[in-house]
Each structure stands twice: as C-alpha cells, then as structure tokens.
Amino acid sequence: MGRAPCCDKNNVKKGPWSPEEDAKLKAYIEENGTGNNWIALPQKIGLKRCGKSCRLRWLNYLRPNIKHGGFTEEEDNIICSLYISIGSRWSIIAAQLPGRTDNDIKNYWNTRLKKKLLGKRKQSQMNRLLLASGGQDLKETNGLEENSLFQNLSNSALERLQLHMQLQTLQNPLSFYNNPALWPKLTPLQQKMIQTLQANGINENQTPIFAPINPSDHNQAHELGQKVGINEFANTMTNFKANEVEKSNTNNGISSSDSTPIESNNQRNVLDKNIGQENAREIQIQIQGVQGFTQAEIDDLILNKGIGFNLPSENHQIAEFDCFKEMDDGSRDNLAWWSNEFDTNTASSSNSWGSSSNILQQTEGMYQDYAVGYNLQ
C-alpha cells in the first residue's frame, strides 16, 4: 500500500504550462505569496494543476531573477568543484549560484558540463571500466573481485572518481603527486585498487587516492565546512559520515541495524549471487572501503588532514600546501585543470580561481583544502 497521492491524478492537467496558466500563477503568488501551502494553491487560483507542479513551475521558471542558459565559466568552475566535493546535491550547489535553479544545474551538468569535463577519450576509458565491471568483457579484467568493486560503485562515484583523476593528471613538476617516491605507503586495498585501475588503462602515474574515512571527527567537519561558508554542506557531510560509520560497523558485525541502506543490500545481493557468501562478505567490506574513498575525498576536503595516507608528518602536508601556493597566478591560470579536452582558450584566458566573488573565494579555499588532502595540483 503506497501513500495517498497529493492530488486527484485524474483531475489535474499535466505537461507543458500554457502562458495563461503561467500568468495566473505568477500574478497570484506575487499578490498573495504561496501561503506556505502549495497543495491548496491551485484550487485557490483555479488551476487544474498539482500543487507540486505549481511549486516547481514557480521555483524553476516564474519566480523573479531566474537565469536560464548561458552559464559562465565561473559558474562552471563552481559547479564542477562542488560536484566533486559533495556530489549531486543540486540544491546545495544551486544555493551558491544566485538565479540558478537546482533543476537547471542538474540538466546543465548531465547534458553539457559533464561531457565537457570528462571528454570523449576519458569517457571511453571509463566505458571500458564499466563494460568490464558489467561482465561483458571479463577477459580484460584482473578478476572477479575487481569487477565487483567497480560494479558496485555508483555512477556518481565513478564520475567523481574520473574527474578526480583528471585533476590529478595535471602536469606540475613540483607536485608531490608527480614524485612517486614521496607517496605514502598504501593499504593493501589501496594498492589493489590502483592495480585495478592501471590494468584497465588508467595512467600508472596517477596517484594513490583511496583512503579510509576517519569516523570520529565530526566537529572538525563542521568547523571547516563553516569556514568555507557552506553550513549545510558541513551538516550533510557529518550526517553522511555518521551513516558510513554505522554501515561500516554493520558490515563488520559490530552492531546490527534494521535500516541497512539499499545500496549496501544491492551490493550484497550481487556479490552473494556471483561469488558466494563468504567471499561476498569480504569483498563487501572492501567495497565499503572504496565507498570510503569517495567519502574520504570529502573528509579530506573537510578535515584538511590527509587522512588515510599515514603521512609521515604534518610538515609534509604543509609542504604540499606551500607547493600549491607557490605556483604563480599565471601558472595556475594556465592549467587546463579540468580536462585534457577542456577548451584551453577559455580555460587559460579566465582567471577562474582568482575571482573576487565571495563564492569563488570560498571555492578556491575548498579547492586548496582539497589539493592538500589529495595532492591535486
């Protein structure tokens, strides 16, 4: 038994809005406001529309100061960096871009920006991974466990992983990243994942990036999240982290929970089916580690600690930060840092990270934090 519908589905109009409907809705809200009751609104106006539909129409199209299309490069930068940091939290991203709606940004990302950033060559690389993980070309893979690992990464995680790697391929001779001797010791799982990536065509010079999450430091997450000016981000991350800890505990038999996330169940089902329950459990824990990597991106961004890399000392991190800072503005501007296929003209001509706008300063701060955690230059 599902929940009751919010309106009489048989008695509401669907599909595109007519100019008359738009005018009615706009005039009413401008005159009276929404009244904090979208469900009742269409009846008051005399519209045969669902309240949710009215809300969406108003928020995405009719309300004042909405911008459509024509995303600037500055906006591209913000969307990209926030997407890498927090994933598809479109409403949070939209909150940083005045006049933009979450729907617009979501559409823009899915149809244009993602392609622009990932590029065809890199896309084909990832497609190979996906193909292999889907079991359609198993000969090219290193075995079942690795397949399962990738099979169970979400598309979003894969995209972010790929963007992550794109960032890491930037050619900076001073980079810690380009000096394997400086790389910290990896955990066995990290090594395994790197080997898998290499076996699937990822550049061997790409760095260790898998890091377990630090389950304990919620306060610092808040502090830094607030430091970069995104409180909701900090809250989201903290909640997410708490969730991850519980999942991890559950998977390790530390405690039980009735509300095991669906994704974990799906992973478990696929694994159980493919490789048997004993191995499934082990690999499930490893997948948790891979998910931890994705989360660890965010943790490192927030905590600014290089967690999971067992860095020899804090000095190491500071050196990295200095290294990044020491790049003169021109060097940084000239980095086509998003993609090999990124339009180099636009990338090099704009002072993307030097913008005086508040959000961009925030974003730059985030990027620097991010760079410290992951040696992105």
Place this chain on the structure above:
DNA sequence: AACCTTCTCAACCGCTCAGAC
C-alpha cells in the same frame, strides 16, 4: 525533403525529511 539520431530541458515521479497533531 525525408528520415533518423542526438541533444536539451521542462516536467513528472517517488522518495525522504520535518513539523504538526
């Protein structure tokens, strides 16, 4: 010109969350 494919984006759907009761 006709047909097919790809792209774009407005709108819908179903879910979660939070507040009221």
Place this chain on the structure above:
DNA sequence: CGTCTGAGCGGTTGAGAAGGT
C-alpha cells in the same frame, strides 16, 4: 511516540529542437 501531511530533493522521462545522413 507514532502517524499524517506537505515541502523539498534528486533521478528519470519524453516531447520538441537541432543536427546529420
């Protein structure tokens, strides 16, 4: 404390536009 309800969110769909053959 549990239930109900509306708001809000992210994923997905599908109609129309644009581009290619």
